[in-house]
Amino acid sequence: MHEAESPLSEPALPFWVSYDEESEEPGDTMALFGDSGExxxxxxxxxxxxxxxxxxxxxxxxxxxxxxxxxxxLPLREAHLSFQVTAAGGVQFIGTAQMQSSRGIVLVFKQ
Structure with missing residues (x-):
């Protein structure tokens, strides 16, 4: 994977993000593939x-x-969770089973 350098020379990765006007955290106003903004x-x-x-x-x-x-x-044998990454490096899990979007990153846990 290619690592991009941020202005502060901290290792970083490029992510596509979109502006989220409802975010309450000023440093965390971008979310991967958000529904609003460009x-x-x-x-x-x-x-x-x-x-x-x-x-x-x-x-x-x-x-x-x-x-x-x-x-x-019926024991738990596998779990799939989707999450998004914010511009500040936060992790936000996608919590609805009815979401049909392919947006986000999927973690698969297997027994």
């Missing part, structure tokens, strides 16, 4: 993205371990 290529800092994604995956793995421990006739 898309623009932005450098997302790897430090915050790495930290946020690692924390999210750790929490999800613990959650899945707890759910799988319940057992039963």
């Amino acid at each position: 898309a623009a290529l932005r450098s997302v800092p790897l430090g915050p993205l790495r930290k946020n994604l690692t924390e999210a995956v750790d929490a999800l793995q613990q959650l899945f371990t707890d759910v799988a421990a319940r057992g039963g006739p």
Whole structure:
């Protein structure tokens, strides 16, 4: 993967983002493939993205371990979660099962 350099020389990756007028965090006003605004290529800092994604995956793995421990006739064997990346390196999970969009990044957890 190609790493882009941000103005502060922090390692970054280019992501297509769009402006989100409803965001309350001034430094986090871009979201990958948002529904509003025009898309623009932005450098997302790897430090915050790495930290946020690692924390999210750790929490999800613990959650899945707890759910799988319940057992039963239909145990959890696989989970698919979609998420978006904000311009500041945040991670936002897409929470509706009815969303038909292919936008976002998918994590697949298998037993």
